[in-house]
Amino acid sequence: MQIDLSAQYRRTRELEKKSYDDELPDDTFHIDNIGAHSGGIMPHQFTIHASA
Amino acid sequence: MKENFPLNLGSDAPMVRFSKVTKCYGELTVLDSLDLDVQQNEIVSIIGPSGSGKTTVLRMLMTLEEINDGVIYVDGQPLTHMPKNNELIKANEAHLRKMRNNIGMVFQHFNLFPHMTALGNCMEAPMHVLGMSRTEALARSEELLEMVGLADKIHEHPARLSGGQQQRVAIARALAMRPKILLFDEVTSALDPEVIGEVLNVIRSLASEHSLTMLMVTHQMGFAREISDRICFFYEGKIAEEGAPQQIFENPQNERTRQFLSAVLDAN
Amino acid sequence: MQHYLEYLQAYGGRFVDGTLVTIQQTLLAALLAIFVAALFGMMRLSEKWLIRGTSIVYIEFFRGTSLLVQLYWIFFVLPLLGVTFDKFTAGFVAVGLNLGAYGAELVRGSIEAVPKGQYEACHALNMSYYKRMRRIILPQALLLMLPPWGNLLIELLKGTALVSLISVTDLMFEAKQINGTTYLSAESFGTALIIYYLMARVVVSPGMRAFERYWGKKMGRI
Numbered sequence: 115m116q117i118d119l120s121a122q123y124r125r126t127r128e129l130e131k132k133s134y135d136d137e138l139p140d141d142t143f144h145i146d147n148i149g150a151h152s153g154g155i156m157p158h159q160f161t162i163h164a165s166a
Numbered sequence: 167m168k169e170n171f172p173l174n175l176g177s178d179a180p181m182v183r184f185s186k187v188t189k190c191y192g193e194l195t196v197l198d199s200l201d202l203d204v205q206q207n208e209i210v211s212i213i214g215p216s217g218s219g220k221t222t223v224l225r226m227l228m229t230l231e232e233i234n235d236g237v238i239y240v241d242g243q244p245l246t247h248m249p250k251n252n253e254l255i256k257a258n259e260a261h262l263r264k265m266r267n268n269i270g271m272v273f274q275h276f277n278l279f280p281h282m283t284a285l286g287n288c289m290e291a292p293m294h295v296l297g298m299s300r301t302e303a304l305a306r307s308e309e310l311l312e313m314v315g316l317a318d319k320i321h322e323h324p325a326r327l328s329g330g331q332q333q334r335v336a337i338a339r340a341l342a343m344r345p346k347i348l349l350f351d352e353v354t355s356a357l358d359p360e361v362i363g364e365v366l367n368v369i370r371s372l373a374s375e376h377s378l379t380m381l382m383v384t385h386q387m388g389f390a391r392e393i394s395d396r397i398c399f400f401y402e403g404k405i406a407e408e409g410a411p412q413q414i415f416e417n418p419q420n421e422r423t424r425q426f427l428s429a430v431l432d433a434n
Numbered sequence: 435m436q437h438y439l440e441y442l443q444a445y446g447g448r449f450v451d452g453t454l455v456t457i458q459q460t461l462l463a464a465l466l467a468i469f470v471a472a473l474f475g476m477m478r479l480s481e482k483w484l485i486r487g488t489s490i491v492y493i494e495f496f497r498g499t500s501l502l503v504q505l506y507w508i509f510f511v512l513p514l515l516g517v518t519f520d521k522f523t524a525g526f527v528a529v530g531l532n533l534g535a536y537g538a539e540l541v542r543g544s545i546e547a548v549p550k551g552q553y554e555a556c557h558a559l560n561m562s563y564y565k566r567m568r569r570i571i572l573p574q575a576l577l578l579m580l581p582p583w584g585n586l587l588i589e590l591l592k593g594t595a596l597v598s599l600i601s602v603t604d605l606m607f608e609a610k611q612i613n614g615t616t617y618l619s620a621e622s623f624g625t626a627l628i629i630y631y632l633m634a635r636v637v638v639s640p641g642m643r644a645f646e647r648y649w650g651k652k653m654g655r656i
Contacts, residue, residue, distance in 0.1 A: 263560055271558040
């Protein structure tokens, strides 16, 4: 099937312009180094001791 | 601060320009003062032995990796830097987000969102990044999924799809953002041999698109030769040789290129 | 047996009252713990050292010192500094803050366990930090952290027994009171033991497992 990709393309550029005009960057709070150890520690490997 | 780098490249700029780009991991220099231009609508394949820095090229362009030196330009504008007081300074997150919309990427391991259906994967970014309405995002995603031959799988989660199907969803998902540049990072390397063809067919169908520049790292030499306008052979962080597919595959000038090609083509 | 039935007839009502207070303490402490865990768990991953540092200090302090001492601090020492809680509030706040610190590590661990490729996909689709976390990372992290949270909530339930020491009239407090007047230690503490066990094994564990199944289905796990 042939779809009109260029229509999508134009529409995207239009939206892009709009979305960046009214959106502030919100990446000031940023997680770093994530996944540097993907497949590393799994949460159930933490031991829990609620000490009294 | 960057001296001797233009603030922008003017109107007849290439779609992508790497200008003296250097990337190091600690002591190891992965890319050494790389210069590379990719023209609009051009399809460039990057080949080379592993560890030659070819995937790093794509990851830097996707801004998944920072560069240590040089400037990358996209569509004439600096990507890794931004102009301030007539100088280029390191790009901030706002600039990166604006520029990143020009670029999409398809990964070796698909990286689909497992908790969303094929349709949900495709609709996610148009709705939540571009702010598109649900109706429009749905229509676009259905079109794209049909284009990649998955009209009957749109409501399936990734876990129920084969590798080839997942990779086709990933291509549709990247296309849904209508990037100007689409990066393919060894997209068939994690696939079983019998489904590689269906993914290559989808990429082939995109090659005739007039608003898409493609940059791919691949081990599929036959495919690279068939589809590319240009082949770049990377060796030890540099482009050892580049040229039209026919020239590279039939008449390589560089000794390294010859060795690499004979090793790879023998193995096939 | 006859004897125990008579005992229950006489004191059952007080055990019920105490159990209700324990349930309230557990629910409120759990809500606080979940909130605190989510907050400090995510702060723990910030690249801003001040935010990350605050979280580390919090987690280290509450995990590194005794819950009972923390409880006494909140109830007896903070009033000297001008912050006064009634005993009921002091009870669940201490338990919630303490277990929340353990929960923060679960939150951090499970966020880190979401494969790197998911972050890269979000990045390539140009999603903002907030969208990426809320729509992609946290739903997957939640699935990973639910089993250990089941354990943590049982610890929390059992931890609430300590609030009896600042005379919150919970299940443990009632058991001690009844024991004090009747000297029937086996019956008093035995009954408390059974009720705690049932709450943990009949309510909390199956409840968490049901939630895990529900969320797993929602996440497309087959």
